[in-house]
Amino acid sequence: MFFNFNRFFGFQQKLDNLLKNESLTIETIFNEDDILQELKGSSSVKFADYLIQHPQEYKKMIGYIVDEITDESLDKTQRTKYPFYSSEILGQENEKLINFLFDKPEDEMYEEINNPIEDDETQLVETINKNDQLKENEEIRANLLNNLLQLLENDALIVTTAGYFAKAVNTIILKRGVCFWEHLKHNPQVISNMFKHCYLKHIVDIFDKLISLDDNYEQHNQYMNDRLALMQRLALILKGKEYSQVIVQNICELFEGQFKKAVYQYETQTQEYKKMLLQFIQQYTPSFFMSIALSTQQAVAYNVIIAQLEFLNKLAFSNEHQDQIENTEKESLKIPDIVQLYSIIIKDFSQALNQKDQFTLSFKSTDGFCITPLGECKLSLIYLINNLLSKSELQNYYSYNIFQSIINLVNQHRSNNQLHLLFEKIVLTVFSSNNEQLQKEMFQETNLITFIIQNNNEEARKNKFGFQGVLTRLSNYLHQNQSQSKQFQLVLQQMNTNWNQYMDGLDSVNKYEQEWILGVNPKQKAFQISEEVSSPNIIMPEPLVQYAYTQPSGFRKCESFENNDEDNEGKNEEEIQQEQNEQQQIEQIGTETDQKQEESNQNNNEQKDQLELDSTANIKEEIIKTQQEYVSLDEQKNEQDKENQINENVNVDNQIENNQLDQNNDGNEEIIHTQEVQVEENQKTQENSLTEQQDIQKEDKEPNPNQEELIKQDDNEQQE
Known part of the structure; x- marks a missing residue:
């Protein structure tokens, strides 16, 4: 390449x-x-x-x-x-x-x-x-x-x-x-x-571009009627081609994308475009897409209903909190009644939850159990149920069959975390609502409490199901806030099982799950180690001992004005002035002592300098002379030693040559004799050289009387 x-x-x-x-x-x-x-x-x-x-x-x-x-x-x-x-x-x-x-x-x-x-x-x-x-x-x-x-x-x-x-x-x-x-x-x-x-996604993308025209702001208000007619024709094709999963997928994704664009780009979209989408919702209501979802079992149909609900919520929120919109614009964007649109589809939720999914296949796990997956369709349906449950005007249309079907699905799919989280949200929204009828449908008509106890007690925790963490968190919340719901208290009184005994069994679990590591909450900005919760295996260090810092003399104090406001918080003005006065007095005392020390040091230095100038001149001359004499003697001795060694080596070489000639004539015995003689002579020469060196060292070590006298004089002068 x-x-x-x-x-x-x-x-x-x-x-x-x-x-x-x-x-x-x-x-x-x-x-x-x-x-x-x-x-x-x-x-x-x-x-x-x-x-x-x-x-x-x-x-x-x-x-x-x-x-x-x-x-x-x-x-x-x-x-x-x-x-x-x-x-x-x-x-x-x-x-x-x-x-x-x-x-x-x-x-x-x-x-x-x-x-x-x-x-x-x-x-x-x-x-x-x-x-x-x-x-x-x-x-x-x-x-x-x-x-x-x-x-x-x-x-x-x-x-x-x-x-x-x-x-x-x-x-x-x-x-x-x-x-x-x-x-x-x-x-x-x-x-x-x-x-x-329409079975090709690329062709449906062309329809999407024609309807939105979102990339050119000047084209927003052009051909609105034609664009609305195009969406209506696509809805008719969707109804007529329900048998084709690909066509249903492509067209529903187009509708979902249009409503999501209107939500995410709400401020940039024009009023005409929003009005076009409102007209489409009024003509093709959520019940239209609910019928398609029941017949096709496609999750995309539920996603279109969710996107329509988000768009209506956005319109309602903007009309309530945005005062800049004129009255004429508010009238042009009249939001339809949510109860009329969504109360019809709530009745079909229980049927959709109990519907057998045709596109999911069961499989065997490594443990040998047969597992049937939940499927994306029912997961989107439960998400829709949770969103509609937050609307107070729609809560009376929910029945216990919907809640019981969700509980059964949670029991069947014990490893689906998304399902468990949605189940927890549904229970909490019902519990926190003020609708007693809705709470009665949840807590009295269903087996929710028995389901929680049977699947999260001490014996059930040995099996380690996937939803036990959610059940533990849900149980703690219900137990701590049980006074907020009368229906929940009535259920606890009517039950044969002891709820308090079950909660006592969760104490050991809560100690492990709700305990911070090392007693520290990482979510807090300014955290402190709690004394109640601590690990016995870790020894905390002792607190540092506070000590007063004393400023050394001769150094100037540098003050920093950072964080003065933080230090002075909580103090009165009188206390602050007293502290400032004390600091000023300490500084004055320090400066006076420093000045006195500097004056005394200067006087002593002047006297010493005069004495040293007179005495050291004569001493230095005598020391230099003695050193020169020692150096000259050492040099002479070293030269003599070198000459003696050279002469000895020459004599040895001559002897060796003569001995070699004699050895060639006389034989091996004479050679041995001459070698022994040479070794003895070499040893003697080495001994002589060692003795000479020792004598020189002794002479060096012997003190010079003149030098000793000079040293004593220096000591006496320094003492004086």
């Missing part, structure tokens, strides 16, 4: 060389190596100008997207490379190429053609040919968009081809959405052809 310098440095571009060829085609450009990044980046304007001047090449590029090539015998570049390059270029938001689909280019370059100067036959022929060519180019340009949309007339589409097509069309809607809508109004068969391919 080589580094492409052309992308990062200003080298000559490849397209410049290619444009010099008069017979240039789109295929020769695409066949060039590493040309795509240049066409999308630095050379995008030049390439757009080339296609505008040669619309037949533009048509060929669109043809590579539209024409589905199924013949595998053709070249791979023609089957894969050309369609990919074409979709990337059209999806790059090149304004010149997109505007060329709708607007006729300027006629500045053709002024000479319309006004010939001379009536020569050759010039007439040239002008006629150019006019014919211009007419052909204009016809090609006017039909480019139709050639692109011609793909939708096919009965079936390949997924990759639909992806290339959607990428180009979405870019066109982004830049010229209003013009594209105008083209669709004059060609209504295009939308009908798009409905045939």
Whole structure:
């Protein structure tokens, strides 16, 4: 793999060389190596100008997207490379190429053609040919968009081809959405052809872009009626194609995305767009999507109901807290009655919870148990139940069958943490509500208390079920706040089992679960180690002993004015003034003592300097003389020792040579004798040298009387 310098440095571009060829085609450009990044980046304007001047090449590029090539015998570049390059270029938001689909280019370059100067036959022929060519180019340009949309007339589409097509069309809607809508109004068969391919996610994304037009703020209020009609037609197709899971998934995701966009981008959306969504909710109510969810068992249908509820809550909240909205705008956004919309679907909750899921398959765990998964559909349903339960006007429509079905699901799926958390939220919302009828349905009509005790007592905790942590936390909350609910107290009185005995058994569990590590709560900003809860294995360090810091003399005190306000908090003004006065007095005393010490030190130093100048001059001269004498004697001794050693070594060498000659003549016995003699002589010389060195050291160690006298004099002077 080589580094492409052309992308990062200003080298000559490849397209410049290619444009010099008069017979240039789109295929020769695409066949060039590493040309795509240049066409999308630095050379995008030049390439757009080339296609505008040669619309037949533009048509060929669109043809590579539209024409589905199924013949595998053709070249791979023609089957894969050309369609990919074409979709990337059209999806790059090149304004010149997109505007060329709708607007006729300027006629500045053709002024000479319309006004010939001379009536020569050759010039007439040239002008006629150019006019014919211009007419052909204009016809090609006017039909480019139709050639692109011609793909939708096919009965079936390949997924990759639909992806290339959607990428180009979405870019066109982004830049010229209003013009594209105008083209669709004059060609209504295009939308009908798009409905045939709702099984493809890429085609449904085009509908999403047409409805929202969210990327261009100026297009928000355009074609609102047409956009609402498009959503209504999609809802009808959803009802008629319930048998197709893919179509239901794609269209419901489109509706969910529209409502979520309106919630997340509420401040930027216009009033007309919000009004359009309100009209759609009033026509296609949550009961419409509830019937689809029951028949298809798709979680996306429940998600649409949840998104509609969030949108209505956002409208209600904004109308209550936003005073800047005018009265006319408030009247135009009248929120429908939530009770009429959602009370109907609450009756179907128990049926949906007990419905057998057709798309979940059971499996065996490693322990040998057969496990059936909960499924995304029922999980979304329980999430919807929790959201609607927070509405006080809808709480009277809940029955005990809904709560009992949820408890049964929790008992069946003991490892689904999301289900357990939603179950806990539902119980807490019922307990904290002031609706006695709702609390009666939860605590008296269901077996909630017995379910908690049976699955979280001492014997059940040995099995270690997945929901025991949630049950423990829920039990502690109910026990601590039982005075808030009369219905809960009545249930405890009517039950044969002892709730207090069960809670006493949870004390050992709470000690482990509710105890902070080392007694420290990490959520607190300023935490302190509690004395009640502590670990016996850890020895805490003893507190540091406070001591008063005394400032050394000779140093100036530096005061810092940081955090003075914090230190002076809680003190009276009189106490603060007393402390300041005391500090000032201490500073004055310290400065006076420092001045006195400095004056005394200066006087002593002056007297010592005068004595030392007189006495040290004579002493230094005598010491230098003695040192020079010792050095000269040592040098003479060392030179004599070196000369003696050199002479001895010369004599030894001569003797060795003579002995070697004698040994060659006399034999081995004489050689041994001479070697012994040499060893004895060497030992003697070494002993002599050692004795001489010892004598020198003794002489050095002996003290000089003159030097001793000088040292004594120095000591006496210093004492004086």
